[in-house]
Amino acid sequence: MTPGSDTQSALQLALRGMRNHCPRCDHKPLFRRYLKPVERCAGCGQDWTLHQADDFPAYIAIFISGHLLAPVLIAAGSRELLPMxxxxxxxxxxxxxxxxxxxxxxxxxxxxxxxxWRMHGFESVDAPRQSQRD
Known part of the structure; x- marks a missing residue:
């Protein structure tokens, strides 16, 4: 598989990103600090400053942690196993x-x-620009 090819599934790329690997070439690391991505991948040279993740990762983390904790807390609270x-x-x-x-x-x-999905400037990275013809 070539980097950035359409044969790579969204799930495969997401799993690479979750493991702190470059989604494009699977080179490590994607992050230079805890939440600060590297400017360019050392393996393929992909520019990762184009991303605009904003608050969405925090919403995902809170959503998942809430769904993991809620059943445990409900079960422990309903059986009065521990003090409040x-x-x-x-x-x-x-x-x-x-x-x-x-x-x-x-x-x-x-x-x-x-x-x-070629969002926020990534669309021009792998795909050659088509010139407008008159």
């Missing part, structure tokens, strides 16, 4: 830790999907 204060501490720490743990993989997946 302990449940509150578990809920706060669990939400904080899960959200922080899921934030970088979510951002990697969002960046990879933006690349796959």
């Amino acid at each position: 204060g302990v449940l509150a501490v578990i809920a706060i720490l669990g939400a904080l830790l899960l959200t922080i743990a899921l934030l970088q993989p979510a951002k990697g997946a969002v960046i990879a999907l933006q690349y796959h």
Whole structure:
């Protein structure tokens, strides 16, 4: 498979981004700091400053952590296994830790999907521009 080819599925690219790998060539790392992507991939030279992930990765991380924590807290609270204060501490720490743990993989997946769907400037990276003819 050539980098940027249409034979790479959105899921494959998203999984690469989640693993901190370049979605285009699978070279590591995609991030130079926790949430700061590298300017250019060392393997393929892809410019990753074009992405515009904004707050969407945070929404994804919060959504997933809430859906993972809610059943646990509901089950523990309905059976009165733990005092409410302990449940509150578990809920706060669990939400904080899960959200922080899921934030970088979510951002990697969002960046990879933006690349796959040619959003925010990625469209001109792989596809040659067609000149307008009169």
